[in-house]
Amino acid sequence: MNKIFKVGLIGCGHIAETYFRGQQYFNNFKIIACADIDQKAADKCAKLYNIKSKTVLEILKDNEIEVILNLTIPQSHYSVSKKVLTSGKHVYSEKPLATYFAKGKELVSLAKKK
Ligand SMILES: NC(=O)c1ccc[n+]([C@@H]2O[C@H](COP(=O)([O-])OP(=O)(O)OC[C@H]3O[C@@H](n4cnc5c(N)ncnc54)[C@H](O)[C@@H]3O)[C@@H](O)[C@H]2O)c1
Numbered sequence: 001m002n003k004i005f006k007v008g009l010i011g012c013g014h015i016a017e018t019y020f021r022g023q024q025y026f027n028n029f030k031i032i033a034c035a036d037i038d039q040k041a042a043d044k045c046a047k048l049y050n051i052k053s054k055t056v057l058e059i060l061k062d063n064e065i066e067v068i069l070n071l072t073i074p075q076s077h078y079s080v081s082k083k084v085l086t087s088g089k090h091v092y093s094e095k096p097l098a099t100y101f102a103k104g105k106e107l108v109s110l111a112k113k114k
Pocket of ligand 1: 022036
């Protein structure tokens, strides 16, 4: 049986819906909680998809979650992905990895270390 990764979503905006649809086509991940800098956006998303709404800090501390899906705005990709990696979780980020090449390289190096 395939492993099903428990995923936490950060960034409950327009593109999130595509990933909720996508999880139906793949049998290897399930979004179980969401968070956003705007708590109302997280609460709305959680209600719509029947998952848990958390703060960003709570989702990073949730031991059940192995992977964070970073769907924040490009300007937040670096800071959010860095927080995820330092919290000991895997991160899957929307493009771009970061808005500066050096910051992107830093994330790749951190991910390799972690
Ligand atoms: N919309 C599209 O068609 C589309 C297509 C491909 C890729 N993308 C990429 O997906 C990402 C998200 O796009 P979108 O259209 O859903 O954006 P959006 O602006 O609709 O949603 C982004 C969400 O992230 C939240 N956010 C921002 N900074 C945050 C932070 N530091 N911590 C927590 N939450 C934060 C915002 O409050 C917002 O709810 C972008 O990187 C974009 O380039 C979007």
